[in-house]
Amino acid sequence: MPIIAVINRKGGSGKSTLSTHLAAWLARQGLAVMLGDVDRQQSTRVWLKRRTDSLPTIVPWAIDQKNVLKVPTGVTHVVLDTPGGIHGFELARVIMSADAVVMPLCNSLFDRDSAAQCLEELKSLPRISSGRCKLAIVGMRIDARTRAALALAEWSQEHSVPFLGSLRETQLYVRSLENGHTVFDLAEKLAATDLQQWAPILEWLRPIAKLPPVQPMSMAQTDPPVAIAVPNLAPPRQDSQPASRPPSLRPAQEPLIAGGRLGSTGANRMDQLFEVMPAQHSVGILERPSIPGFLLRH
Ligand SMILES: Nc1ncnc2c1ncn2[C@@H]1O[C@H](COP(=O)(O)OP(=O)(O)OP(=O)(O)O)[C@@H](O)[C@H]1O
Ligand SMILES: [Mg+2]
Numbered sequence: 001m002p003i004i005a006v007i008n009r010k011g012g013s014g015k016s017t018l019s020t021h022l023a024a025w026l027a028r029q030g031l032a033v034m035l036g037d038v039d040r041q042q043s044t045r046v047w048l049k050r051r052t053d054s055l056p057t058i059v060p061w062a063i064d065q066k067n068v069l070k071v072p073t074g075v076t077h078v079v080l081d082t083p084g085g086i087h088g089f090e091l092a093r094v095i096m097s098a099d100a101v102v103m104p105l106c107n108s109l110f111d112r113d114s115a116a117q118c119l120e121e122l123k124s125l126p127r128i129s130s131g132r133c134k135l136a137i138v139g140m141r142i143d144a145r146t147r148a149a150l151a152l153a154e155w156s157q158e159h160s161v162p163f164l165g166s167l168r169e170t171q172l173y174v175r176s177l178e179n180g181h182t183v184f185d186l187a188e189k190l191a192a193t194d195l196q197q198w199a200p201i202l203e204w205l206r207p208i209a210k211l212p213p214v215q216p217m218s219m220a221q222t223d224p225p226v227a228i229a230v231p232n233l234a235p236p237r238q239d240s241q242p243a244s245r246p247p248s249l250r251p252a253q254e255p256l257i258a259g260g261r262l263g264s265t266g267a268n269r270m271d272q273l274f275e276v277m278p279a280q281h282s283v284g285i286l287e288r289p290s291i292p293g294f295l296l297r298h
Pocket of ligand 2: 039
């Protein structure tokens with residue numbers, strides 16, 4: 001199961017923005033995606049709650065530091081958001097199961113310095129040094145009118161890490177996330193510049209996500225995008241409302257609703273997911289202190 005972790009020690013570098021986008025993109029490819037939130041702030045959970053059922057399904061989960069959790073049945077791809085400052089045992093634990101680490105990086109002295117330290121630690125981990133877990137950098141909030149993108153590309157080269165490309169600074173990210181959207185959910189006309197910036201990043205991720213090479217003109221949109229996404233922010237979905245089967249559900253996402261996991265029982269969709277976890281799948285941290293079961297391969 002491909003697991004993509006988004007990591008940077010620096011707070012506010014764009015980890016949650018990047019991870020929500022990666023999960024949304026994978027979901028748009030028809031994959032059964034789980035967005036795991038290692039971050040105690042649980043930013044991606046907040047975002048997921050705002051996501052309407054008309055959008056491709058992403059299953060929420062959180063790695064509980066005390067209880068070991070398993071990936072829900074049917075999930076085939078995992079994206080992990082991580083907290084700022086992650087290092088040592090916590091970092092090693094995430095990398096132990098990751099197939100790729102994507103590091104968002106802003107172009108400032110402080111950001112680069114912090115990233116250099118983080119890269120050093122990442123490269124010292126066997127799974128990364130052996131190439132089993134790929135590592136790459138994405139420039140975040142980069143003003144195309146400046147030399148910033150080039151500077152980051154050069155910096156990445158100096159540190160022997162692939163530089164996949166840059167995402168510009170735009171309120172499109174801020175405002176679409178407010179509504180549980182990503183730029184992949186917006187009308188193509190509105191997000192054309194940004195979709196273009198994502199292209200090389202997604203190309204790098206395709207083999208890791210076990211996706212076939214890109215078809216011309218079908219890079220981002222496989223479902224009809226929402227018509228007016230940014231200006232007309234719909235109210236967040238009420239948790240008390242029964243979750244219904246999203247019309248955009250793909251065949252690979254079918255198992256996510258099997259057994260009433262996302263069925264209409266009147267309960268919160270996320271609560272249902274936690275409820276249906278069989279007891280025998282929960283292994284206490286004292287029994288298995290090294291890796292959460294969530295991250296174990298099955
Ligand atoms: N490309 C962008 N353009 C404009 N704003 C952006 C962009 N990317 C991220 N932001 C904004 O920057 C802020 C920090 O982003 P984000 O929350 O993704 O960072 P983070 O690394 O997850 O932070 P933390 O370390 O606190 O978890 C947010 O307000 C987000 O909306
Ligand atoms: Mg975050």
